[in-house]
Amino acid sequence: MGIKVAKFGGSSVADCIQLAKLKSIVESDEERKYIVVSAPGKRFDGDNKITDLLYLCKTHIEHNLPYDQLFQVVTDRYRAVELNLGIDADLVKHFEGIKKRLTENPSADYLASRGEYLNAVLIAAYLGYDFVDTESLIKFDSNGKLLMEETDKALGEELAKHAAAVLPGFYGSTPDGKVKTFSRGGSDITGSLVARAVKAKVYENWTDVSGFLMADPRIVHKPKQIRSISYMELRELSYVGAGVLHEDAIYPARLANIPINIRNTNEPLDEGTMITSLEEVVRDESQGVITGIAGSKDFTVVALYKNMMSSERGFVRRILGILDDYNIDFEHIPSGIDTVSVVMANSQLEGRLEEVIEEFRSRLRPDSIDVIGNIALIATVGHRMASRRGTSATLFNALAEAGVNIRMIDQGSSEMNIIVGVENKDFEKAIDAIYKAFVKYEESYEEVNNYQ
Ligand code: ASP
Numbered sequence: 001m002g003i004k005v006a007k008f009g010g011s012s013v014a015d016c017i018q019l020a021k022l023k024s025i026v027e028s029d030e031e032r033k034y035i036v037v038s039a040p041g042k043r044f045d046g047d048n049k050i051t052d053l054l055y056l057c058k059t060h061i062e063h064n065l066p067y068d069q070l071f072q073v074v075t076d077r078y079r080a081v082e083l084n085l086g087i088d089a090d091l092v093k094h095f096e097g098i099k100k101r102l103t104e105n106p107s108a109d110y111l112a113s114r115g116e117y118l119n120a121v122l123i124a125a126y127l128g129y130d131f132v133d134t135e136s137l138i139k140f141d142s143n144g145k146l147l148m149e150e151t152d153k154a155l156g157e158e159l160a161k162h163a164a165a166v167l168p169g170f171y172g173s174t175p176d177g178k179v180k181t182f183s184r185g186g187s188d189i190t191g192s193l194v195a196r197a198v199k200a201k202v203y204e205n206w207t208d209v210s211g212f213l214m215a216d217p218r219i220v221h222k223p224k225q226i227r228s229i230s231y232m233e234l235r236e237l238s239y240v241g242a243g244v245l246h247e248d249a250i251y252p253a254r255l256a257n258i259p260i261n262i263r264n265t266n267e268p269l270d271e272g273t274m275i276t277s278l279e280e281v282v283r284d285e286s287q288g289v290i291t292g293i294a295g296s297k298d299f300t301v302v303a304l305y306k307n308m309m310s311s312e313r314g315f316v317r318r319i320l321g322i323l324d325d326y327n328i329d330f331e332h333i334p335s336g337i338d339t340v341s342v343v344m345a346n347s348q349l350e351g352r353l354e355e356v357i358e359e360f361r362s363r364l365r366p367d368s369i370d371v372i373g374n375i376a377l378i379a380t381v382g383h384r385m386a387s388r389r390g391t392s393a394t395l396f397n398a399l400a401e402a403g404v405n406i407r408m409i410d411q412g413s414s415e416m417n418i419i420v421g422v423e424n425k426d427f428e429k430a431i432d433a434i435y436k437a438f439v440k441y442e443e444s445y446e447e448v449n450n451y452q
Helices: 016-027 051-061 068-085 092-104 106-127 150-157 187-197 232-239 247-255 278-283 317-325 353-364 383-385 391-401 422-451
Strands: 004-009 032-037 165-168 171-173 180-183 202-207 227-232 260-264 273-276 293-307 330-332 339-345 368-381 408-409 418-425
Touching: 004 016, 004 187, 016 032, 016 068, 016 106, 032 106, 032 180, 032 187, 032 418, 051 068, 051 106, 068 092, 068 106, 092 391, 106 165, 106 171, 150 187, 165 187, 165 232, 187 202, 187 247, 202 418, 227 232, 227 278, 232 247, 232 273, 232 293, 232 368, 247 422, 293 353, 293 422, 317 339, 317 353, 353 368, 368 408, 391 418, 391 422, 418 422
Parallel strands: 004 032, 004 202, 032 165, 202 260, 227 273
Antiparallel strands: 171 180, 260 273, 293 339, 293 368, 330 339, 368 418, 408 418
């Protein structure tokens, strides 16, 4: 028998109804031994997440404003669940401990972490599992950087003593014993670390969607679900805006070759999306040539032209130096023989475009500089693209037929993605056209294969 680690996100633990679903999911598979939980999220539109309320408490404390009522809203939510589920998790005792700390101006990280802490205490009692606090097990250095190996060891040793346990997500501590949280959404990372530490056969991430869709459903009508995606493909897709899972959650699981299964607490029979190694994805014959399409708007392309640029050593290095001086992250640097373009998110430029261009002009002495603003980037991603004929033709024809002007093309050397830059106004139209073209491509590919 293997071990499964199941992490439940905020919406999956928001109230009694969701917790009842969690319990039936956990109990339906005895391999689900280690459960990682977020703090209760929103129960309905306009509701508050517990984590947000706790951060707000901290702001009140800092400004010497009364916080009692606010904290009462937090405790009432847990208490109502405890009473409704008819369990005794001794929460009142825990509330008292936290209230005492509130008078000592605790750190924002400590306060925010109590959302996960209280929830794990409650859910452990509900499931009859041990409660294992992650505070001393998830280790950060004094600069707040996660210590992966130390954490792996500490978690592994502790969990070996518990046949089944519930752990709070989101936080650990620094060497001086202070609570330290991950960035928002970080319970995903805790789940991945726990999965690695117990050598789980799968890391299930239970949320409120049935995995990933091939494209944004606000743009494409009923896009197909992605059944399996490689860690690398997901990086490419989340990088351009498709984030469901915290970015840093992939690494620990990937290191131990543990697949991550995104599942829907509200549709537990749906198999969701499996995030696996490249080999597994390639083996899955049921998947089409592309895995997904994602993108985002608001980039600027600065194109530099210089005669004989190719023989001028250090040109690109100097571009990178300037970006470094301005602390600007770039997205892509597509190049030609005498041209180099730099693609940057507008949010990186922060109104410094003129200054940066001036710097390019004086330090690089290009023959000309073109600036193309309002660019959207769209990544079409799929490992199988490299081995099938006609994939790039399908993509570019689709855009031409939809009347979309392509302003930039970039293809990773792995041939796993093709990135196109289009004008912001064409963004939705382009994604829809690419998606539809590949649905057709797939249909005709199947027809040919069936015929042969
Ligand atoms: N509760 C934290 C947040 O809202 C962490 C998490 O849910 O993953 O960001």
